[in-house]
Amino acid sequence: MKHTLSILLQNESGALLRVAGLFAARHVNIDALTVAVTHDPGVSQLTLVLHGDAGVLEQILRQLRKLVDVLDASSLSLVGSGERSRLVATSA
Amino acid sequence: MTLSQATAAVTAAPPVLHPCAGQSMTGAEIVVQVLADEGCRVLFGYSGGAILPVYDAVFRYNERHRTADGREPMPLIVPANEQGAGFMAAGHARATGDVGVAVVTSGPGATNLVTPIRDAMADSIPLVAICGQVPTALLGSDAFQEAPVAGIMGACAKHVFLVTEPTQLEATLRSAFEIARSGRPGPVVVDIPKNVQNAGLVFDGACRLPLPGYRARLRAIEQAHLDDAACNELLRALAQARRPLIYAGGGVIAAGAAAALATFVDTFGVPVTTTLMGLGGFDTTHPLALHLLGMHGTAHANYAVEDCDFLLALGARFDDRVAGVPAQFAPRARFIAQIDIDPAEIGKVKRVDWHHAGPLAPALERLVAHGRARGLRPQLAPWHAHIAALKRRHALDWDRASAAIQPQAVIEAINRITRGEAIISTGVGQHQMWAAQYFDFRRPRHWLTSGSMGTMGFGLPAAIGAQLARPDALVIDIDGDGSIRMNLGELETVTTYDLPIKIVVLNNRGDGMVRQWQRLFFAGRFAATDKNLHRKDFVRAAQADGFEWARRLEDKAALDATIEAFLAHPGPAFLEVMIDPEAGVYPMVGPGANYAQMVTGPFIAARSATPVSEAEVPATAMF
Ligand SMILES: Cc1ncc(C[n+]2csc(CCOP(=O)(O)OP(=O)(O)O)c2C)c(N)n1
Ligand SMILES: [Mg+2]
Numbered sequence: 001m002k003h004t005l006s007i008l009l010q011n012e013s014g015a016l017l018r019v020a021g022l023f024a025a026r027h028v029n030i031d032a033l034t035v036a037v038t039h040d041p042g043v044s045q046l047t048l049v050l051h052g053d054a055g056v057l058e059q060i061l062r063q064l065r066k067l068v069d070v071l072d073a074s075s076l077s078l079v080g081s082g083e084r085s086r087l088v089a090t091s092a
Numbered sequence: 093m094t095l096s097q098a099t100a101a102v103t104a105a106p107p108v109l110h111p112c113a114g115q116s117m118t119g120a121e122i123v124v125q126v127l128a129d130e131g132c133r134v135l136f137g138y139s140g141g142a143i144l145p146v147y148d149a150v151f152r153y154n155e156r157h158r159t160a161d162g163r164e165p166m167p168l169i170v171p172a173n174e175q176g177a178g179f180m181a182a183g184h185a186r187a188t189g190d191v192g193v194a195v196v197t198s199g200p201g202a203t204n205l206v207t208p209i210r211d212a213m214a215d216s217i218p219l220v221a222i223c224g225q226v227p228t229a230l231l232g233s234d235a236f237q238e239a240p241v242a243g244i245m246g247a248c249a250k251h252v253f254l255v256t257e258p259t260q261l262e263a264t265l266r267s268a269f270e271i272a273r274s275g276r277p278g279p280v281v282v283d284i285p286k287n288v289q290n291a292g293l294v295f296d297g298a299c300r301l302p303l304p305g306y307r308a309r310l311r312a313i314e315q316a317h318l319d320d321a322a323c324n325e326l327l328r329a330l331a332q333a334r335r336p337l338i339y340a341g342g343g344v345i346a347a348g349a350a351a352a353l354a355t356f357v358d359t360f361g362v363p364v365t366t367t368l369m370g371l372g373g374f375d376t377t378h379p380l381a382l383h384l385l386g387m388h389g390t391a392h393a394n395y396a397v398e399d400c401d402f403l404l405a406l407g408a409r410f411d412d413r414v415a416g417v418p419a420q421f422a423p424r425a426r427f428i429a430q431i432d433i434d435p436a437e438i439g440k441v442k443r444v445d446w447h448h449a450g451p452l453a454p455a456l457e458r459l460v461a462h463g464r465a466r467g468l469r470p471q472l473a474p475w476h477a478h479i480a481a482l483k484r485r486h487a488l489d490w491d492r493a494s495a496a497i498q499p500q501a502v503i504e505a506i507n508r509i510t511r512g513e514a515i516i517s518t519g520v521g522q523h524q525m526w527a528a529q530y531f532d533f534r535r536p537r538h539w540l541t542s543g544s545m546g547t548m549g550f551g552l553p554a555a556i557g558a559q560l561a562r563p564d565a566l567v568i569d570i571d572g573d574g575s576i577r578m579n580l581g582e583l584e585t586v587t588t589y590d591l592p593i594k595i596v597v598l599n600n601r602g603d604g605m606v607r608q609w610q611r612l613f614f615a616g617r618f619a620a621t622d623k624n625l626h627r628k629d630f631v632r633a634a635q636a637d638g639f640e641w642a643r644r645l646e647d648k649a650a651l652d653a654t655i656e657a658f659l660a661h662p663g664p665a666f667l668e669v670m671i672d673p674e675a676g677v678y679p680m681v682g683p684g685a686n687y688a689q690m691v692t693g694p695f696i697a698a699r700s701a702t703p704v705s706e707a708e709v710p711a712t713a714m715f
Contacts, residue, residue, distance in 0.1 A: 017243055025247060062435055067251075
């Protein structure tokens with residue numbers, strides 16, 4: 001199953017590498033990744049797509065929350081339909 | 093305040109101003125001052141160009157702060173190889189619970205430290221490693237002795253900092269200690285470019301990095317409190333259990349929860365088996381102690397896991413050396429509970445019926461208080477009798493009649509004298525497993541072994557670190573002929589610093605553990621593991637490195653007297669014991685097998701004859 005994650009990351013040296021490295025080390029493929037600036041220049045917003053079962057999703061979220069630079073990590077799900085659909089954080 | 097403002101070093105109001113606050117210092121001087129403030133009493137490391145400013149600051153600090161009896165307050169212990177420095181720092185940390193510190197130069201100095209950093213990560217050992225780095229202006233230019241330390245170590249450590257902004261150095265270093273020791277402990281690497289070490293700065297004395305994400309999660313987990321409902325649920329299941337068992341891991345030791353565990357056991361009468369990392373977390377001489385479980389666990393511990401109907405995992409993670417087949421682990425347990433400081437370990441391998449992610453000692457204390465208040469006293473006499481019978485019938489044993497010296501006899505002879513009070517370090521292999529099985533472990537932090545990584549070469553430098561931490565303790569390295577070769581250069585470190593370490597090499601002329609697998613699974617083809625033709629004379633090597641007491645033991649009749657003389661020698665001592673090269677480690681739960689299929693070998697009684705046949709083991713399961 002496909003999952004979309006939202007990660008708030010402190011802009012520290014090597015922080016993005018540590019996130020990507022975590023996925024590589026745990027054998028979870030990153031299908032898509034975008035990095036965006038936020039209103040705070042010290043913080044980036046990562047949106048990341050992966051596929052895997054609920055166990056994979058839960059474990060990768062828990063591991064992400066152990067990274068010192070990660071401010072927040074959550075799974076997004078699509079609610080609504082058509083033009084009015086949007087992604088909201090779920091508590092997985 | 094925006095988060096970016098928060099990322100600037102913040103100064104928490106200290107209770108008293110640091111005596112050096114406001115003083116001008118170089119970055120290197122700040123490094124040394126923070127190390128002193130964090131309680132660091134010894135450093136391990138090898139010098140080099142990119143770390144010279146820090147080494148010079150250590151030298152000056154030690155000159156200025158000599159103790160009344162002329163000793164250096166922060167001696168710098170120099171290994172033969174930076175890997176040795178890392179394992180010394182780890183040995184120090186494992187023997188005390190304090191953060192171990194290694195300080196190395198850039199490039200090769202840092203890369204030599206990768207193995208001990210990963211080893212510490214895998215066993216949750218608190219370390220701070222300080223690496224020199226090329227000046228910031230040269231970063232990324234393939235400069236002399238430049239290595240991408242943040243990238244390499246980031247994949248291995250709990251965290252890594254590259255300090256590019258000199259004003260952040262002090263806060264970063266203090267935060268590195270905080271991260272290393274808090275939550276689930278681990279190694280933190282601080283990479284410091286040379287110009288940052290040389291920068292002129294003003295010492296603050298209290299600043300830390302804000303670490304908003306880490307701190308918020310840490311606070312939540314440290315304050316996680318077992319409420320009445322959770323206590324009730326666990327204790328109700330315990331009250332209903334007829335055959336409850338505790339499975340205690342290294343987390344008991346890391347959490348300082350051994351006393352709380354002992355009280356829990358005294359209150360409720362639940363027997364305990366410990367993992368390799370958990371040895372010492374519960375007194376193995378206690379009547380309810382089952383000693384080691386797992387691949388080379390005692391038969392009685394593994395049978396008890398088979399038989400239990402309730403399992404409480406404490407600071408343990410169901411890893412593959414314990415739960416090789418998770419679905420078949422503790423197959424009769426109707427209720428599995430888990431307490432761990434790391435939420436990611438809850439249910440990671442095995443689904444649990446109850447869990448608590450939080451500090452272990454207060455959780456156990458709370459359960460004891462809750463159970464006492466309600467008069468919970470499980471009636472477990474039949475289970476206790478069963479446990480006693482398992483321990484009697486399936487006790488560890490070996491070929492006592494053999495003319496050759498059996499390794500188990502060596503460990504037993506040492507244990508008769510040390511009685512669980514010595515600090516034991518090991519290499520990796522059969523000797524490590526025999527040491528784990530045949531020593532008594534009466535208290536935490538007396539057993540130093542590379543558990544998760546299984547790193548050969550760990551034993552000797554770890555013993556050095558432990559002896560420096562506990563100068564009055566008897567420290568014994570039980571090593572293998574293969575393992576000790578990996579860091580043999582550290583023999584000289586022992587004599588240089590005149591450490592009274594006792595080194596035992598159980599020489600079976602090769603990589604015994606690998607041979608055991610080759611015997612079982614590769615039809616006895618000993619590819620690259622037979623060292624009969626190797627010419628190493630360990631005793632002369634030890635003598636060359638300054639060991640005055642260095643002997644080889646080949647005669648079984650001389651075993652007891654030799655061990656006694658060896659342990660009684662006041663200084664460094666080296667004993668090579670030529671053991672039966674055919675000796676195997678039993679019991680063994682083979683790869684892909686469950687505990688009922690455990691092979692107990694020729695000298696330990698098995699409960700049933702259902703060993704897994706070689707043909708049943710898929711090649712892919714063999715690791
Ligand atoms: C650094 C490292 N390389 C390889 C191994 C794989 N390995 C595990 S045990 C072992 C043999 C160890 O030989 P020795 O130290 O003599 O111990 P013995 O099993 O003979 O007691 C080997 C090669 C390892 N654990 N660590
Ligand atoms: Mg050997």
